[in-house]
Amino acid sequence: MSERQHFLPSSSSAAEQAVSAALDRRPELAPAIETLHAFKYRAPNESILPALVMEYGLGPITPYLPDLATVIFYGVPWSRVRGTPEGVRRALSWIGYAYDLIHEAPSRRMRWNLFELDLDRVRDDEAHLDTIEAVVRLSQPARSEFWRGYDGYNVREFEWGWSRWGSTIWGDVSGVRLHEGGVKWSFGRTHEPAGGEHRFTESELTALGVWIEPVVGSGLAWGAFPWSTAGIQWSSDGEEARAQAIAAGLLGKSFWAVLRRGDGSVIGYRKARSVHCVIPAFAGRFEAGGSTYEPADEFTSRIFVEALSAFGEGEGDAFASWSLVIGGAPPAETKPGVQWLDGDTLSGGVIVGDFPTSADQIGKTDRQRMRGIFRI
Numbered sequence: 244m245s246e247r248q249h250f251l252p253s254s255s256s257a258a259e260q261a262v263s264a265a266l267d268r269r270p271e272l273a274p275a276i277e278t279l280h281a282f283k284y285r286a287p288n289e290s291i292l293p294a295l296v297m298e299y300g301l302g303p304i305t306p307y308l309p310d311l312a313t314v315i316f317y318g319v320p321w322s323r324v325r326g327t328p329e330g331v332r333r334a335l336s337w338i339g340y341a342y343d344l345i346h347e348a349p350s351r352r353m354r355w356n357l358f359e360l361d362l363d364r365v366r367d368d369e370a371h372l373d374t375i376e377a378v379v380r381l382s383q384p385a386r387s388e389f390w391r392g393y394d395g396y397n398v399r400e401f402e403w404g405w406s407r408w409g410s411t412i413w414g415d416v417s418g419v420r421l422h423e424g425g426v427k428w429s430f431g432r433t434h435e436p437a438g439g440e441h442r443f444t445e446s447e448l449t450a451l452g453v454w455i456e457p458v459v460g461s462g463l464a465w466g467a468f469p470w471s472t473a474g475i476q477w478s479s480d481g482e483e484a485r486a487q488a489i490a491a492g493l494l495g496k497s498f499w500a501v502l503r504r505g506d507g508s509v510i511g512y513r514k515a516r517s518v519h520c521v522i523p524a525f526a527g528r529f530e531a532g533g534s535t536y537e538p539a540d541e542f543t544s545r546i547f548v549e550a551l552s553a554f555g556e557g558e559g560d561a562f563a564s565w566s567l568v569i570g571g572a573p574p575a576e577t578k579p580g581v582q583w584l585d586g587d588t589l590s591g592g593v594i595v596g597d598f599p600t601s602a603d604q605i606g607k608t609d610r611q612r613m614r615g616i617f618r619i
Contacts, residue, residue: 335379338374346359365430369606375392375426428608435613440618455489489619501565510562513613515549552610569593
């Protein structure tokens with residue numbers, strides 16, 4: 244233990260120096276002072292963790308980390324980059340998410356401080372969205388506002404130009420809010436047959452009433468198919484003419500995508516928004532709906548079909564598989580132009596294919612895109 248010392252000038256009396264030395268507490272306090280040196284950089288005692296969390300101002304992030312020691316470990320470095328993209332990235336990592344891009348509104352806009360996140364994937368569970376919103380808003384700059392997150396489905400507003408006429412935004416961005424004043428979310432999942440395509444079977448085409456026996460020779464015989472609309476020329480190859488006639492018969496029918504649960508029960512039907520014949524490109528590959536396909540070795544007609552559900556359709560159900568229903572009709576009392584039917588309400592039609600999905604739960608914030616190439 245060090246000796247006591249006074250801290251008075253040499254002009255002080257001996258009595259004053261003795262009183263000052265008697266009040267020197269360093270000999271008793273020095274060991275504690277040495278122990279406290281670099282205390283915050285070592286693993287502290289659990290009993291003082293609440294005080295440290297309060298001192299560092301990390302209370303708002305405690306609900307998103309498992310314990311106070313983890314709050315200190317991750318929170319202190321986060322607090323140094325809070326208000327930057329790195330701060331947002333670190334906060335999302337606590338809950339198992341990330342982002343690919345931060346989209347900021349142009350500075351010419353009235354609400355130039357808005358920003359959006361292109362997340363790394365569709366949310367695992369819709370209950371996670373409130374947590375994502377909370378940690379991002381804790382990490383954002385004071386002058387910015389997180390207002391939208393998306394992945395898989397992102398339709399942006401249309402901006403005509405920068406002139407006075409074009410300063411108005413036409414339309415809105417895709418997405419829905421879970422609560423008033425909250426972040427807008429826009430997610431989409433794409434479901435395709437294995438390999439992106441399905442070949443019609445003879446039984447399917449027969450049930451649809453468009454089956455034509457394979458051509459023997461170079462010509463196609465007369466038959467009960469729409470010659471006037473199939474686009475068939477007298478010089479057409481027999482197999483080519485057959486496929487075109489079948490395709491013409493199919494395109495005259497209605498196309499619906501039926502969504503099913505794991506037990507096979509029907510969630511609902513979504514009317515196809517796109518049904519078109521497609522052909523291979525000269526380069527040997529062709530593209531439809533954003534996907535690239537390889538042509539078959541032999542000639543076949545190819546029909547591209549796509550159905551896209553709206554936000555909230557089938558909400559709460561686990562989407563396990565889908566099929567096409569061709570030629571089905573909605574109930575007689577259904578309003579004209581209906582695009583979605585709840586439950587097993589479509590009558591008639593022929594079911595084509597059975598395409599499994601990842602059995603994700605449908606939420607309010609996501610849309611399901613069912614698409615594929617159907618070969619004849």
